[in-house]
Amino acid sequence: xxxxxxxxxxxxxxxxxxxxxxxxxxxxxxxxxxxxxxxxxxxxxxxxxxxxxxxxxxxxxxxxxxxxxxxxxxxxxxxxxxxxxxxxxxxxxxxxxxxxxxxxxxxxxxxxxxxxxx
Amino acid sequence: xxxxxxxxxxxxxxxxxxxxxxxxxxxxxxxxxxxxxxxxxxxxxxxxxxxxxxxxxxxxxxxxxxxxxxxxxxxxxxxxxxxxxxxxxxxxxxxxxxxxxxxxxxxxxxxxxxx
Numbered sequence: 001x002x003x004x005x006x007x008x009x010x011x012x013x014x015x016x017x018x019x020x021x022x023x024x025x026x027x028x029x030x031x032x033x034x035x036x037x038x039x040x041x042x043x044x045x046x047x048x049x050x051x052x053x054x055x056x057x058x059x060x061x062x063x064x065x066x067x068x069x070x071x072x073x074x075x076x077x078x079x080x081x082x083x084x085x086x087x088x089x090x091x092x093x094x095x096x097x098x099x100x101x102x103x104x105x106x107x108x109x110x111x112x113x114x115x116x117x118x
Numbered sequence: 119x120x121x122x123x124x125x126x127x128x129x130x131x132x133x134x135x136x137x138x139x140x141x142x143x144x145x146x147x148x149x150x151x152x153x154x155x156x157x158x159x160x161x162x163x164x165x166x167x168x169x170x171x172x173x174x175x176x177x178x179x180x181x182x183x184x185x186x187x188x189x190x191x192x193x194x195x196x197x198x199x200x201x202x203x204x205x206x207x208x209x210x211x212x213x214x215x216x217x218x219x220x221x222x223x224x225x226x227x228x229x230x231x232x233x
Contacts, residue, residue, distance in 0.1 A: 105163045
């Protein structure tokens with residue numbers, strides 16, 4: 001079974017600076033997807049960025065980028081030029097692509113609470 | 119609607135009572151997921167519907183939990199004989215394909231508190 005681990009319960013960053021959130025995962029599969037979701041106090045999960053395991057190039061979405069290390073099974077999120085609105089809980093998630101009856105369900109890590117200081 | 123809608127937003131009940139939580143997915147989305155998120159934890163998968171049928175209910179913790187989606191749109195999560203350990207936020211998500219490519223869109227969840 002796949003597992004996702006986020007070892008940083010809380011992180012803090014100064015506004016306009018850069019912060020990196022860590023995520024490791026365990027799987028025996030070679031094809032899969034990895035995601036970072038943001039969950040503000042409203043509770044709604046918002047997709048931040050997605051990485052396809054067969055792509056070597058790291059995904060980037062504006063101020064958000066990932067460092068995907070497939071061999072090390074590591075998937076960190078870098079937030080540049082941090083803004084007050086980035087403050088939220090961030091979840092790393094894994095999604096299989098193989099298997100008959102693949103449901104596309106997500107397996108989440110425990111989350112990291114990000115505080116942005118003005 | 120424009121997004122995934124969940125009702126009620128908050129529900130407080132007493133131990134032993136029956137509870138229903140409703141999810142109204144994005145119009146046209148065939149895939150629907152229920153997750154449970156305990157305080158300070160990541161969401162845990164409960165059940166997945168493709169159309170009207172439960173394609174994967176492996177995450178339901180026990181037979182007190184049941185979910186339906188009779189017409190392939192709105193889904194109801196039903197919890198019988200609630201226990202204090204059932205207290206959590208119950209998140210619903212929908213997707214246009216249910217496959218890997220389909221992005222999951224989440225609702226704001228229903229917070230259940232069992233006293």
